[in-house]
Amino acid sequence: MKTPRIVVVDLAMGNLRSAAKGLERQGARVTVSDRPSSLRSADAIVLPGDGAFAAAMRKIRSDKWLSPLQGWIGEGRPLFGICLGMQLLFEESLEFGRTKGLGAFPGRVVPFPRTRRVPHMGWNTIRPARKSWLTKGLPSPAWMYFVHSFYPQPSDSGCIAATTDYGMTFCSVAENGAVAGAQFHPEKSQKAGTVMLRNFVDLVRRQG
Numbered sequence: 001m002k003t004p005r006i007v008v009v010d011l012a013m014g015n016l017r018s019a020a021k022g023l024e025r026q027g028a029r030v031t032v033s034d035r036p037s038s039l040r041s042a043d044a045i046v047l048p049g050d051g052a053f054a055a056a057m058r059k060i061r062s063d064k065w066l067s068p069l070q071g072w073i074g075e076g077r078p079l080f081g082i083c084l085g086m087q088l089l090f091e092e093s094l095e096f097g098r099t100k101g102l103g104a105f106p107g108r109v110v111p112f113p114r115t116r117r118v119p120h121m122g123w124n125t126i127r128p129a130r131k132s133w134l135t136k137g138l139p140s141p142a143w144m145y146f147v148h149s150f151y152p153q154p155s156d157s158g159c160i161a162a163t164t165d166y167g168m169t170f171c172s173v174a175e176n177g178a179v180a181g182a183q184f185h186p187e188k189s190q191k192a193g194t195v196m197l198r199n200f201v202d203l204v205r206r207q208g
Contacts, residue, residue: 134203
C-alpha cells in the first residue's frame with residue numbers, strides 16, 4: 001500500500017515537529033516545508049499554526065502559498081487545518097480588524113464574548129454534530145487540548161462536524177469533503193488526538 005506523502009506548511013508560527021511526528025507515527029511520510037513547490041509531490045497538506053490570523057495570512061501571501069492552497073482546496077484534495085490553521089480555512093477573521101481567509105468554509109472567525117476567560121486553554125470535550133470521517137472512532141465526548149482566543153462561526157451549519165462548550169457552544173471541528181479543520185491540537189491530545197491523526201492519514205491513503 002502506498003505511503004501517504006503529507007506536507008506540513010511552515011509559516012514559522014508554532015511547533016510543527018509535534019504535528020509531523022504524530023503523522024509519521026500513523027505511517028505517513030512527512031515533509032515540513034516553507035516552499036509551495038513541495039506540494040508537487042504531496043498527497044495531502046496539514047496547515048498548523050499558533051498566533052494571529054492576519055500575520056499568518058500575510059505570511060501565506062508573502063511566501064506565495066495563497067494560490068497553491070486555494071487551488072488545492074478548490075480541487076477538494078485532502079487538507080487538515082489545526083488550531084490557527086483551521087481558522088485560516090474560513091472566509092474571514094475579525095481579529096485585529098477584518099482579514100480575508102482561504103475560504104474553504106463559509107463564515108468568519110470571531111472573539112469569545114467578554115464574559116469568557118481567554119485564552120480558552122486546556123482540556124475540553126468535543127461532541128460529534130454529524131457523521132464525519134475525521135471524528136470516526138472517537139468517544140462522545142472526546143477530550144482534546146485547546147489554546148485559542150477566537151473561534152470559527154460557520155454561516156452554514158452543514159460544515160460543522162463537532163462542537164465544544166465554553167459557556168457557549170462553538171464549532172470545534174469543520175469538514176467539507178476531504179478538507180477539514182480542528183480548533184484544538186490533536187498532536188497534543190493523547191489517545192483521542194491520535195485517532196484523529198490516524199483518520200486523516202487513512203483518508204489520504206484511500207484517496208491516493
